[in-house]
Amino acid sequence: MTDWQPLFLTFKLALVTTLVLLIVSLPLSWWLVHSRSKIKPIIATLVSMPLVLPPTVLGFYFLLAFSPGNAFGSWIDRWLGIQLVFSFGGLVLASVIYSLPFMVHPIQAGLAAVPSSLNEASYVMGKSRWTTLWRVQLPNIKTSLLTGIVLAFAHTVGEFGVVLMIGGNIPGKTKVASIAIYDEVEALNYASANLYSAVLFVITFAILLLVYLINGGYLKRFWK
């Protein structure tokens, strides 16, 4: 009897994380492109940190910060009633930060590549920055948005270190596929490990392939 729970949990985590990231990354990327603030390099560095930092480092500090034995962790617990350590909420928060550069960088590059005269033309036509973002900027960076969404999703699916540090290994709550695989191998259940691995392999391959097909314009050619 195969336990599908870890796979289900993995895709739920990836989906929620990607949605949160999309909401967070749009204003953040816009700010990184348009701001002239002095703290911009610092923010840009922080956004990119998860690219180079070992996931365990990130997970370790999350664990310390969110622990109920700690001032910040107990404050969140008391005032918001959320316990972030060893819970799904904590996993989402950690994944959002861990996958942030994968969403922000493509969107930022896309926004920066939109010629400034397009924005100015829109302003001259009496449109606000908000309208310009929705009607001009976003429709012209569709490929960047798609790249960001897929990379963030795939990266969250493939997460291991952060999840293990902050989520632990609670079946149905924090035991995602990557951890389940590790678990099954430790228990010498190679068949289960193989199943999880194969499913992850096939699904991530299919998602990435779809993106390359869409961004490369292959599908359009096929339909026409």
Add this chain to the structure above:
Amino acid sequence: MICLDLHKTFKTTGGGLTLHLQTEVPKGSFVTLYGPSGAGKTSTLRMIAGLLKPDEGILLVEDVPWFDSSRKINLRVQKRQIGYVFQDYALFPNMTVRENLEYGCPEDSEISIDELLEFMELGQLASRKPQTLSGGQQQRVALARALAQQPKILLLDEPLAALDYKFRLKLQDYLFRIHRDFNFTTIMVSHDIGEISRLSDLVLVIEEGRVVRQGTPDEIFGNRQISGKFRFVGEVQGIEKHDIIYIVSVLVQNQLIKVVAQPSEMRGINMGDKVMIASKAFNPIIYKID
């Protein structure tokens, strides 16, 4: 009437430029800003549009202050009712030609998009995306889009610079008709003296951030002592000395014309100079070409 008195200092690696522009433009006129690159012509347009903030000064449009540093007034670009044709046209790639026009069109507009498309001969192209159009067609879309806004002032930043000669003439015609029919103030940046003479009522010569001369195209480019019947502006392409005379090759529009010149006339004329060729009395040959 547009009154402007604007200051702006740019810091660049080459030492910087201080703009100090002071001029008045009558309502409904067609004005050209003429001068070398880097003199501040585009910056002037951008300051009028509100895309670039002057350091100090005043900009009055029909007695409404758009910018007044002493009273801390700076009307937002969105409120200025300006039509701006950018050098790269800035058409929205995600919208069709018609959608580009509709985007800038106010809701209570008196102008019908269909009429405008017909007027600019764009009816056939209405559902095409801008990137599938030729340069001349994109140019017409950009103009039509600026007109759809029903602007008080139309600003044109070297709109015809990238086009070949045949298209230029055609679009100059369009510009002339539009300006006459829609009756607003037009301010254009241009380097083409032929174009300027054909279109504008007033030329402002801008050098190093200042208006150094202003007047009608004839006053600025013409030599009033010649009451020539034929006059062409061109660029010197070659100077050959033959005994006591010179043979000068001048590129007028797209034709190379050879002109005989006296040494006294050639004083101060070098390769690449803009010159005017005029003739008072001669007998042109006329024949039908079709």
